[in-house]
Amino acid sequence: MRTRFAVPETLYRGKKVAFLTRHGKEALIAPVLEPGLSCVIHHVDTVDTDQLGTFTREIPRDGSQIEAARKKARIGMELARVSVGLASEGAFGPDPVMGAIPWNLECLVWIDDDLGIEVTGLAQGEACSGHLLVKDWEEVTMFARQIGFPEHGVSLRPENERDPRIQKGITDWTDLAEQFFRALSLSTNGRVFLETDLRAHINLTRREIIRRAAWDLLSKLRSLCPACGTPGFSVVERVEGVPCADCGAPTHEIRADIHGCRKCAHRAVIERTGAGKGNPLYCDTCNP
Structure with a gap:
């Protein structure tokens, strides 16, 4: 006789799942996982996740992408005092085929200490990321329009990409102008370094890829092992x-x-x- 296993909605019904993020990712993840698993995504925001690594290079990420997500999940679980946790981590680079297109890989790590499992949701696609060393406002506006500003935010700093005087999270034309001319006045070489802000709450393209990773995770968690009924039976x-x-x-x-x-x-x-x-x-x- 075929063994009947509990469906994922029963396994996680009412279960509190810790999710550590400071960049609004809970608004992308919860609408996918809560109805799909009947769980409760518990947002944890008492830790600045930028301290674990930044895309703008002030703080290097320690370990691999999945290791970083796992660490975030564990921190959230500890703070929320729950046995199930979730975390997201993104990575950017050239596309894996031709190496010519900016690329974004997103992973979501789900840790369930009750079952002793870890399941990873993945999604990838073309990224909205770029940078440019500019000298005047015309070049700033050209760059901003190319990346889809203000739906995609901008960071800038005087002189070059290594200058520590960075301004992040610019999503308004007036603010962009003010920050650019301020940085230009501080620059000794007459240049300002612009780059796309890759944090999820101000990067529309990245948010969509994170949402797709959530659907991938849900699909895996709803797939039960035919032998033992554990969620996450997947490739x-x-x-x-x-x-x-x-x-x-x-x-x-x-x-x-x-x-x-x-x-x-x-x-x-x-x-x-x-x-x-x-x-x-x-x-x-x-x-x-």
């Missing part, structure tokens, strides 16, 4: 080998996903339907 490995369309040899394209449990050893290989024939571009025989 842990991918298998290459779609046959090449020209020669039939295995390509590097993905033909199957291996789903695994976060608690027990259960694994399941799920073949990708409709994979068809592989692109010779990814075939070592045709394209060594």
